[in-house]
Amino acid sequence: MSVVPAVEMRGMTKRFPGVLANDHVDFELARGEVHALLGENGAGKSTLMNMLYGMYSADAGTIKVRGQAVKIGSAKDSIALGISMVHQQFELVETLTVSENVALGLKEKREPLLDLKATGARLTELSRKYGLQVSPGAVVGQLSVGEKQRVEILKALYRGTEILILDEPSSVLTPQETEELFKFLRSMIGEGKSVVLITHKLNEVMEVSDRVTVLRKGKVMGTVSTKETTVGQLATMMVGHEVVFTAVPGEVPGGAAVLEIQDVFARGNQGAMALQGLSLRLTGGEILGIAGVAGNGQNQLVEVLSGVRRIEKGSVALKAIDITNASPSELIAKGIGVIPEDRRGSGLIMEFSIAENLVLEARNADPYSKRGILNQDEIRAHAEELVKSYAIATPDVSLPAYTLSGGNLQRLLLAKVLSREPAVLAACQPTVGLDIAATQFIWEKLRSERDKGVGILLISSDLAEIIHLSDRIACIFDGRIVGTLPRNEADPRKLGLMMGGAAPG
Numbered sequence: 001m002s003v004v005p006a007v008e009m010r011g012m013t014k015r016f017p018g019v020l021a022n023d024h025v026d027f028e029l030a031r032g033e034v035h036a037l038l039g040e041n042g043a044g045k046s047t048l049m050n051m052l053y054g055m056y057s058a059d060a061g062t063i064k065v066r067g068q069a070v071k072i073g074s075a076k077d078s079i080a081l082g083i084s085m086v087h088q089q090f091e092l093v094e095t096l097t098v099s100e101n102v103a104l105g106l107k108e109k110r111e112p113l114l115d116l117k118a119t120g121a122r123l124t125e126l127s128r129k130y131g132l133q134v135s136p137g138a139v140v141g142q143l144s145v146g147e148k149q150r151v152e153i154l155k156a157l158y159r160g161t162e163i164l165i166l167d168e169p170s171s172v173l174t175p176q177e178t179e180e181l182f183k184f185l186r187s188m189i190g191e192g193k194s195v196v197l198i199t200h201k202l203n204e205v206m207e208v209s210d211r212v213t214v215l216r217k218g219k220v221m222g223t224v225s226t227k228e229t230t231v232g233q234l235a236t237m238m239v240g241h242e243v244v245f246t247a248v249p250g251e252v253p254g255g256a257a258v259l260e261i262q263d264v265f266a267r268g269n270q271g272a273m274a275l276q277g278l279s280l281r282l283t284g285g286e287i288l289g290i291a292g293v294a295g296n297g298q299n300q301l302v303e304v305l306s307g308v309r310r311i312e313k314g315s316v317a318l319k320a321i322d323i324t325n326a327s328p329s330e331l332i333a334k335g336i337g338v339i340p341e342d343r344r345g346s347g348l349i350m351e352f353s354i355a356e357n358l359v360l361e362a363r364n365a366d367p368y369s370k371r372g373i374l375n376q377d378e379i380r381a382h383a384e385e386l387v388k389s390y391a392i393a394t395p396d397v398s399l400p401a402y403t404l405s406g407g408n409l410q411r412l413l414l415a416k417v418l419s420r421e422p423a424v425l426a427a428c429q430p431t432v433g434l435d436i437a438a439t440q441f442i443w444e445k446l447r448s449e450r451d452k453g454v455g456i457l458l459i460s461s462d463l464a465e466i467i468h469l470s471d472r473i474a475c476i477f478d479g480r481i482v483g484t485l486p487r488n489e490a491d492p493r494k495l496g497l498m499m500g501g502a503a504p505g
Helices: 045-053 075-080 098-103 116-130 145-158 175-190 202-208 231-239 298-306 328-334 343-347 354-358 376-389 406-418 436-451 463-469 492-499
Strands: 007-016 019-029 034-039 060-065 068-070 083-086 163-167 194-198 211-216 219-225 257-267 273-283 287-291 313-318 336-339 424-428 455-460 472-477 480-486
Touching: 007 045, 019 045, 019 060, 019 219, 034 045, 034 202, 034 231, 045 060, 045 075, 045 083, 045 163, 045 194, 075 083, 083 145, 098 116, 098 145, 116 145, 116 175, 145 175, 175 194, 175 202, 175 492, 194 202, 202 231, 211 231, 219 231, 231 436, 257 298, 257 455, 273 287, 273 298, 273 313, 273 455, 273 480, 287 436, 287 463, 287 492, 298 328, 298 336, 298 424, 298 455, 328 336, 336 406, 343 406, 354 376, 354 406, 376 406, 406 436, 424 436, 436 455, 436 463, 455 463, 463 492, 472 492, 480 492
Parallel strands: 034 194, 034 211, 083 163, 163 194, 287 455, 287 472, 336 424, 424 455
Antiparallel strands: 007 019, 007 060, 060 068, 211 219, 257 273, 257 313, 472 480
16 A cells, blocks of 8 residues: 655646746655755746745645645645745744744634733743753744744644744754754654755755755756755756855965954944954955854955945954945945846846946046946957856846846946956855855856955855855954964864854864
């Protein structure tokens, strides 16, 4: 007698205007397994899972849960079926406690009153059982990112989930927190529950999943047993050609620093001190990785280098010239280039054309402007050259930036900044949310700039990326650099401890 799958999705089809996101996709989730879902951006992974979770309605296809045909019209329907999804962007109310967040939307025996004592007791029980330590009475806004993720998972467990969908769950975690998450997943499947893991990190797929389904352009390329495949084979299935993962470290040159930050203090948006005596030294021709869990001062460091956040104490020097609290235009003119994390909000103006974005900071300079009049022919020629050089997929440079995909937006941003030939480049989360092909392109460009003598600060919460690209690695915690290691002395465990605040040992 065959075992009934936890979920069967057959012929799932979903269209958006101009896009066939899922093209008759078949997907099966067994009971008691972690099933990884892989694919490039736009391959249809999230769309498929959003249909299972009730966020989208299918244009065609059928869904069975534990052998029974079901109609899922909303998240409420999926939760009633024991299906929960933890998104990359947490759905929590920051001003409420953990217990209050978990109780939201649930029926209570004492309605309209909440029995938060009973909720807290149950959460404590679940926390101990699954190793997801968090205080029920803690205010969510005061929790770390990793703790907030635990709250989301506890919400699902509290609701009795049997099928858990996790979207890029380790992108905000230290290696130690990731390992704790994996322990939890193993305990879940040990009880016969099932997990769908959406991730870009192939090493995690190999470590924690039982099977892998690969999507490309909305179609299933295959489902394989993790034990019977390799990282290289999975990458080839994803992109359609062989992918090389060989790291190419550089030799850290000696000599004077191209960028020196000394004992810098700066406040965050809420008024608290976000940078607390941060110091670092960057040499031209090296990639210095800044590893840390999100929220430890990385964004404020980038904003200091962009000129949009003032320093209260300390100094910043570029090639021994003081640039402390220089304006954004002055920093650009002196040779600081910044790739911000928020490419849509800070890096580009989405309503402007591709060509306009590429000359955004140089639009008043020759040859793009004369006597206050823009030279459209020069702007267009410049844009067409960069679009070709950076392989930006667009039919015309006059189209607005919002017509580009995430990967092409990042190429556009990189082209805009690197065309100014900066001496120092600060790249913040340069490949977050990008597929393998786009990620490799960005990596190659960063290495190329390093080899030209540019000093690069690589700020990333992806430890695998930091280890892969960096010549030296500095760990940031609570607004200061805990320690710096040459790449050949860095390993995930040691870096993970430093990312948590421990001094290098």
